[in-house]
Amino acid sequence: MNAESKVRLRLWLRLLRATRAIEVRVRERLRVEHGATLPRFDVLATLARAEEGLILSELSERLMVSNGNLTGIVDRLEADGLIDRRRRNGDRRTSFVSLSEEGQAVFERMAAEHERWIDELLADVEAEEAERLSTRLDGLLAQVEAHS
Amino acid sequence: MNAESKVRLRLWLRLLRATRAIEVRVRERLRVEHGATLPRFDVLATLARAEEGLILSELSERLMVSNGNLTGIVDRLEADGLIDRRRRNGDRRTSFVSLSEEGQAVFERMAAEHERWIDELLADVEAEEAERLSTRLDGLLAQVEAHS
DNA sequence: ATCAAAAGCTTCAACCTTGAAGTTTTAAGC
C-alpha cells in the first residue's frame, strides 16, 4: 500500500470519528429533551425539506438506509401521529408520506434546538472555515457517489 | 438563529452525509467479501492498534459506543475465535480483550482490502487535500470533545 | 391483451445500539 492510500485511510477514520462524536451528543439531547431518536428526527427533517411529502423509496434513498428499515420507523411515527401516509397518483404500490400538522410542530421545535446544539458544539469553527469544509465534504460525497 | 449557526448546521449535515455514503459502501464490501460487519471490524481494528489488548470499557470509549453494546459484539467475536478474553491485574471485574492469532490473521486480510476500498473511493482526493481535511476534522473532533 | 420484468413495499431473522437496572468486585473514608 502506497503512502497516498494511508493518507486517505486516515481521512476516512477521522471523518468517522468526528461524525460519531457529534452524533453521540445529538442523540443524547434528542432523547433527553424530546424523547426522540436520530433516525426519527432524520425522517421528519427530510420530510420537512420535501414540502409535498415523499414516497418511501425516495425517503430511503435520501437517508441512505434500507427500505425495510424505513417501514418500521415510519410505522412508529405514524402511530404517534407525526406523519400521514397515503397513496400517490393512484399507484397502489406506493406509500406517500408527509408531516402531519403535529409532526410539523414537533419537528420545528426539535429543529430549532438541534441547530442550537450544533452551533454550541461547533462554536469554535469560524464561519468561513465551516463554509470551506462543507464545500469539500460536498465534493467528497460527490466523488464517493460516483463510485456506483 | 443567526447566519453562522446555519453554516455550522450545514457542516454537520454534510459531515453526516459524506460519512454515511462511505459507511454504506464499506459495510457492503465487508459483508460480501468477508462476511463481516462494520462494528466487528472496528473492534478488531481497535484491538490491533492496541498491541497488548484492552479492557472492555477502554474499548467502548475508543469506539464511542455503550458498554452493553460491546458485550454482545465481543461475545460473538470470542465465540468465533477471533479474540481472547481474560482477567487483568487480578481485577476480577475486568474483561481484558485481545486479538487471537486467527483474529490477527483475519483482521490483516480485511484491513488490507479496506485500505484499498477507501483508496478507490477517495481516489480523486489529492494527498495534500486529504491531509488538510484530516487535520481539520481532528481539530473539529477536539472541539466537540471539549464540550463534556 | 398477455405476460415477463421491474417497482414499491412489507416481513423476517440476525445483528447492532442504547440506557437503565442489576451484579460483583475493588477502592476510599473513617
Next chain:
DNA sequence: GCTTAAAACTTCAAGGTTGAAGCTTTTGAT
C-alpha cells in the same frame, strides 16, 4: 475492619439496521 461509593460488566427491553425473500401492482415488450 466496615461501610459506602465507585468501577466494570452483564442483562434486558425497545428501537434501529440490514439484506433476503415474498407480495402486489405497474410497466413494457410483444
